[in-house]
Amino acid sequence: MTPEEAWRALDQDLADYLARKGVAPSxxxxxxxxxxxxxxxxxxxxxxxxxxLTKAQKARLLEEGPRRLALLAQGKDQEDFPSRFFRSRTPCxxxxxxxxxxxxxxxxxxxxxLTQGDPSLCAPEAKAPKGHFLPVPWRMARLRMEALWEEEQRRFGFLVLGELAGLLYLLLTGLPEDRPGVEAKLQALGVLGGRWGFQVV
Ligand code: SF4
Incomplete structure (x- = not known):
């Protein structure tokens, strides 16, 4: 399965599920x-x-990527890193x-x-109640992600998972193709492993 096929398949899964259950996301x-x-x-x-990616998007990634990687290097083992980052309101x-x-x-x-709840509860300061984000769509997305992870392992022999801005920045600026090279680069940046760091599997 290609990522494009996975995107289309998930969109279809979600449309079918939402129609079947009569769920209307807000x-x-x-x-x-x-x-x-x-x-x-x-x-x-x-x-x-x-x-x-457009030229402008690439330019923003070249600016934001190093900042995210540095934050990740500092916070990848801290339990509250994602929630602190979320509250910093740094947009994608x-x-x-x-x-x-x-x-x-x-x-x-x-x-x-997705949510069908009050959108104001999605805000970083709002502390969304349990179930605010629909669990079934998230599980559907997770299943498609796992299929792509297996595909990546089949194609390349290993899988790289990481934060969006940091990973796109690394691909734009040159991430080695081989596993030792990838691990060495991520290790040197201080973002390999830990609770929230990049994973090479
Ligand atoms: S977080 Fe996802 S949906 Fe939002 S702008 Fe970035 S890529 Fe798009």
Whole structure:
């Protein structure tokens, strides 16, 4: 399965599920609180997104990527790192005027995060109640992610998982193709392993 096939398959899964259950998400264009969060994706998925980036998006990633990697190096073992980052309200560098600038090519993790609740509860300070984000769509996204992880392992012999801005930055600036090279680069940056760091599996 390619990432493009996984994106289409998840969109179809979600549309079928929402129609079957009569669930109407309250997510709307221009509502982007979830784009303040840390998003993880695999190298295979990031590589599929890469050719669709505009010059301006690449420029923002070249600026934001090193900053994210430095934050990750400091916080990757701290339990509250993702929630502190979320509260810092640092938008995804692919967010443009309140809309996803790569909507058709956005990661599975972004597609699977839906709510039918009050959108104001998605805000970083709101402390969304349990169940605010729909659990079944998220599990559907997770299953598609796992299929892509297996595909990446089949193709390359190993899998790289990491934070979106940091991973895209590394691909833009040159991430080695071989496993020892990837591990050495991530180790040198201080972002390999730990609770929230990059994973090489
Ligand atoms: S890729 Fe798009 S949907 Fe995902 S966090 Fe970035 S702007 Fe938001």
């Amino acid at each position: 997510c709307r264009a221009g509502c982007f609180a979830c784009c303040y969060g840390l998003v993880s994706l695999s190298r295979l998925e990031a590589k599929a997104l890469l050719p669709h 560098p692919l967010l443009e005027g309140g809309l996803c600038g790569v909507y058709a090519h956005r990661p599975l993790a972004c597609r699977g995060l």
